[in-house]
Amino acid sequence: MRLEPRTDTPLALRLLAPVGAVVAALALCALLVAWTGAPVLRAYGLLFEGAVGSRFALTETLTRATPLILTGLAAAVAFRAKLWNIGAEGQLYMGALAAVVVGGGMLDLPAWALIPVVMIAGMAAGGVTLLGPAVLKVRFGVDEVVTTLLLNFVVLLLVSMLLEGALKDPMGMGWPQSAPVVEAAELPKLVERTRLHGGFAIALGLSVLLWLVDTRTIWGYENRAVGANPRAAAFAGMPVTRIMLRTALLSGGLAGLAGAAEVCGLKGYLTLDLSPGFGYSGIVAAMLAQLHPIGVVGAALFIAGIFVGADAMSRAMPVPNYIADVLVAASLLCMLVAGLLARYRLRRG
Amino acid sequence: MSSPVKGGPEVVLRLAGISKRFGPLLANDDISLTLRAGEVLALLGENGAGKTTLMNILFGHYVADEGTIEAFGRPLPPGSPRAALEAGIGMVHQHFTLADNLSVLDNIAVGTESLWRWRSDRGAARRRLLDLSQRFGLEVRPDALVGDLSVGERQRVEILKALYRDARILILDEPTAVLTPQESAGLFDTLRKLTADGLAVVFISHKMNEVFAASDTVAVLRAGKLVATHATASTDRARLAELMVGRSVKPPAPTPLSPGEPVLELAGVTVASGHGRPLLDGVDLTVRRHQVVGIAGVSGNGQTALAELVSGLIRPESGRLSLKGSVVEHGDPADMVRRGVARIPEDRHSAGLVGAMAVWENLIAERYHDAAFSRFGVLRRGAARTYARKVIEEFDVRCPGPDARTQLLSGGNMQKLILGRTLAHGPDLILASQPTRGLDIGAVSYVHSRLLDARAAGAGVLLISEDLDEILALADCVTVAYHGRLTPLLPHDRVSVSQLGLLMAGHWDILRDILPETVHAA
Numbered sequence: 001m002r003l004e005p006r007t008d009t010p011l012a013l014r015l016l017a018p019v020g021a022v023v024a025a026l027a028l029c030a031l032l033v034a035w036t037g038a039p040v041l042r043a044y045g046l047l048f049e050g051a052v053g054s055r056f057a058l059t060e061t062l063t064r065a066t067p068l069i070l071t072g073l074a075a076a077v078a079f080r081a082k083l084w085n086i087g088a089e090g091q092l093y094m095g096a097l098a099a100v101v102v103g104g105g106m107l108d109l110p111a112w113a114l115i116p117v118v119m120i121a122g123m124a125a126g127g128v129t130l131l132g133p134a135v136l137k138v139r140f141g142v143d144e145v146v147t148t149l150l151l152n153f154v155v156l157l158l159v160s161m162l163l164e165g166a167l168k169d170p171m172g173m174g175w176p177q178s179a180p181v182v183e184a185a186e187l188p189k190l191v192e193r194t195r196l197h198g199g200f201a202i203a204l205g206l207s208v209l210l211w212l213v214d215t216r217t218i219w220g221y222e223n224r225a226v227g228a229n230p231r232a233a234a235f236a237g238m239p240v241t242r243i244m245l246r247t248a249l250l251s252g253g254l255a256g257l258a259g260a261a262e263v264c265g266l267k268g269y270l271t272l273d274l275s276p277g278f279g280y281s282g283i284v285a286a287m288l289a290q291l292h293p294i295g296v297v298g299a300a301l302f303i304a305g306i307f308v309g310a311d312a313m314s315r316a317m318p319v320p321n322y323i324a325d326v327l328v329a330a331s332l333l334c335m336l337v338a339g340l341l342a343r344y345r346l347r348r349g
Numbered sequence: 350m351s352s353p354v355k356g357g358p359e360v361v362l363r364l365a366g367i368s369k370r371f372g373p374l375l376a377n378d379d380i381s382l383t384l385r386a387g388e389v390l391a392l393l394g395e396n397g398a399g400k401t402t403l404m405n406i407l408f409g410h411y412v413a414d415e416g417t418i419e420a421f422g423r424p425l426p427p428g429s430p431r432a433a434l435e436a437g438i439g440m441v442h443q444h445f446t447l448a449d450n451l452s453v454l455d456n457i458a459v460g461t462e463s464l465w466r467w468r469s470d471r472g473a474a475r476r477r478l479l480d481l482s483q484r485f486g487l488e489v490r491p492d493a494l495v496g497d498l499s500v501g502e503r504q505r506v507e508i509l510k511a512l513y514r515d516a517r518i519l520i521l522d523e524p525t526a527v528l529t530p531q532e533s534a535g536l537f538d539t540l541r542k543l544t545a546d547g548l549a550v551v552f553i554s555h556k557m558n559e560v561f562a563a564s565d566t567v568a569v570l571r572a573g574k575l576v577a578t579h580a581t582a583s584t585d586r587a588r589l590a591e592l593m594v595g596r597s598v599k600p601p602a603p604t605p606l607s608p609g610e611p612v613l614e615l616a617g618v619t620v621a622s623g624h625g626r627p628l629l630d631g632v633d634l635t636v637r638r639h640q641v642v643g644i645a646g647v648s649g650n651g652q653t654a655l656a657e658l659v660s661g662l663i664r665p666e667s668g669r670l671s672l673k674g675s676v677v678e679h680g681d682p683a684d685m686v687r688r689g690v691a692r693i694p695e696d697r698h699s700a701g702l703v704g705a706m707a708v709w710e711n712l713i714a715e716r717y718h719d720a721a722f723s724r725f726g727v728l729r730r731g732a733a734r735t736y737a738r739k740v741i742e743e744f745d746v747r748c749p750g751p752d753a754r755t756q757l758l759s760g761g762n763m764q765k766l767i768l769g770r771t772l773a774h775g776p777d778l779i780l781a782s783q784p785t786r787g788l789d790i791g792a793v794s795y796v797h798s799r800l801l802d803a804r805a806a807g808a809g810v811l812l813i814s815e816d817l818d819e820i821l822a823l824a825d826c827v828t829v830a831y832h833g834r835l836t837p838l839l840p841h842d843r844v845s846v847s848q849l850g851l852l853m854a855g856h857w858d859i860l861r862d863i864l865p866e867t868v869h870a871a
């Protein structure tokens with residue numbers, strides 16, 4: 001058996017690849033579910049029901065998907081330019097940090113003005129966090145996988161220090177958490193009596209906007225050229241360094257926005273468990289979507305559904321909700337294989 | 350198809366019905382060949398005709414789908430280079446397979462001695478090497494490091510390595526691609542000595558003059574098929590070219606034009622390399638309108654730096670670069686394009702085009718900021734596609750359409766795409782770096798005629814090429830690059846190939862004979 005590259009990948013195959021990967025991941029994890037002694041089909045049925053089976057379940061899934069869409073877009077934008085940003089988690093916390101600082105009462109503005117200011121502050125904080133590794137990469141060739149990954153821990157320790165010190169909420173009964181953002185900085189709810197907030201609409205709008213930018217504008221054109229062949233882009237006269245740094249700002253900004261939206265839309269204040277790994281799951285979402293901005297929405301909804309559904313399932317059956325982590329990780333691995341099969345043809349002999 | 354020499358010496362190699370398929374591509378289609386002792390067989394064909402595939406099958410790198418090979422009357426087991434070596438077949442690859450950090454002797458002896466002996470018998474190895482080297486006039490220093498050798502010397506080491514292993518059939522894959530004309534002549538001398546000793550040689554080439562200089566028999570491959578086998582003496586260039594391409598080809602014929610005002614002037618330009626000798630060392634050069642200036646030279650003598658300089662990728666350390674009389678202070682690629690420089694890069698795959706993007710996207714890559722292609726940062730995709738369709742038609746780019754992915758195009762069509770991108774705007778200066786490297790004859794003549802058209806229209810052309818035939822066919826003036834310096838411009842009708850070869854090897858003292866009026870120049 002050997003692999004031969006396909007000259008062209010048909011659209012149907014590109015759409016089928018993630019579906020196939022998800023089915024394969026579900027099949028693999030069925031073995032684990034069966035191992036716990038639970039009936040597999042009923043377990044998956046409960047998982048599905050828990051993800052989308054009711055108004056509550058559905059809005060919970062959408063709420064959970066909001067930061068995933070944004071971190072997924074952050075990864076997709078960066079990966080397209082071959083900037084391997086593994087630091088969305090840290091950028092998310094920097095965005096959240098900026099949100100509680102700027103939205104914590106230091107500005108006395110009405111909601112229509114304060115919300116954009118806080119969101120932009122979050123984006124700026126996230127963007128600047130990635131700018132450092134990006135500058136090191138273009139100037140000195142420092143591997144950004146290492147720098148962005150390790151910066152995650154630096155940021156978490158910084159946040160931890162601030163939550164125990166300067167930013168600690170005096171009314172917080174001693175918990176390491178920040179003071180809540182003011183009411184004017186809170187994102188409005190999208191559906192009454194649920195947790196679904198305006199951040200979801202922002203995320204959806206941004207994914208469409210990014211798709212338009214990518215396909216219709218000079219910006220997107222330059223980004224794609226630099227990502228696919230920086231040498232040819234430079235030869236043609238594109239400012240490659242500037243484009244890389246711009247991409248870094250955008251990618252980090254999207255991750256920062258995820259953090260700011262989580263604070264202002266959902267939690268209200270900053271703690272160290274704001275994100276259960278949204279930055280890393282965003283990478284999975286981007287890969288499942290084959291780095292397509294619209295596809296990221298679908299991929300994020302899938303991952304969010306698995307997590308929310310698995311919580312519901314684990315309450316009714318003896319299957320731990322860690323199965324969600326396994327499922328998501330398995331679908332990433334399956335997606336890498338599916339991507340290979342979509343680009344290559346398997347031949348005998 | 351039988352060899353034209355009936356009877357004669359012993360047949361040492363017989364290929365029968367060799368076929369090899371790579372996916373949809375039939376690389377070798379039912380090829381049968383015989384080779385006799387003392388014969389030099391030239392395997393002539395365009396890129397992609399299947400020459401290298403056939404030789405790789407012979408040497409055991411690939412396994413043929415069909416067909417058999419017999420060496421010295423015995424069948425050769427397929428797919429084993431070791432079996433080929435033991436049968437007396439030696440191969441000299443296009444890219445040498447030597448270890449730079451070992452001496453010549455070690456490179457030759459490696460792999461020939463048993464791993465289970467206490468010590469290697471270097472004395473015997475050295476004697477054997479010197480004996481071979483003397484017998485065939487292949488001069489080498491056994492103790493020199495291969496890393497310090499010139500390309501021609503390395504090739505001699507490769508040939509000696511094959512002889513050391515008792516090769517009786519020698520395969521040379523495009524042996525002259527990296528040699529100066531003098532080195533090539535030396536190689537052909539060696540081949541004659543080898544065949545006088547009863548060896549048989551197959552050499553792969555796509556250059557006509559070598560076929561006539563060195564071979565007894567020529568086999569022409571086209572699109573995987575063996576289209577003809579002739580005794581070299583009984584055929585001629587035009588006929589071979591037609592067999593190779595499948596139709597008749599006209600060589601370019603530049604009409605004489607008197608040069609106009611200068612478009613490119615370099616004055617004392619130096620580019621440092623960061624270590625040791627500068628890449629360009631005080632270069633003076635003028636290219637005028639209606640003029641093709643050819644830069645000859647063995648690769649690595651500053652041509653790449655010169656091309657990057659005129660492309661706007663690097664800037665001179667010292668000295669001055671002027672275009673159309675105005676000094677370029679901070680040239681970058683976009684600036685060069687704005688100033689009317691059409692740039693054809695040396696490496697069209699990695700520097701010229703973004704393979705993953707569509708044809709139309711590559712066609713506007715140098716001028717997407719123009720109002721014709723974008724407004725307020727939004728691409729005018731309709732206009733760009735219409736423009737692309739026009740260029741595709743005008744420059745005869747064979748592709749499914751403007752939305753086709755560029756990497757699916759053949760090399761010749763990629764080059765036409767680059768020509769279309771740069772020449773469609775009436776440039777003042779054309780920088781053509783190895784514009785026909787790796788192209789087949791049809792595409793080569795297309796590129797040449799486009800360059801000559803542009804010259805007639807008033808552009809100056811700076812042609813950098815390792816192909817002397819190309820330079821002499823197109824250029825009005827020639828200059829030779831050696832160690833980062835350029836000779837004064839030599840009119841093409843006052844310099845011969847052998848003189849160019851000497852200049853390429855650094856013998857600049859002969860400039861006195863070519864240009865008596867500028868004795869002090871070198």
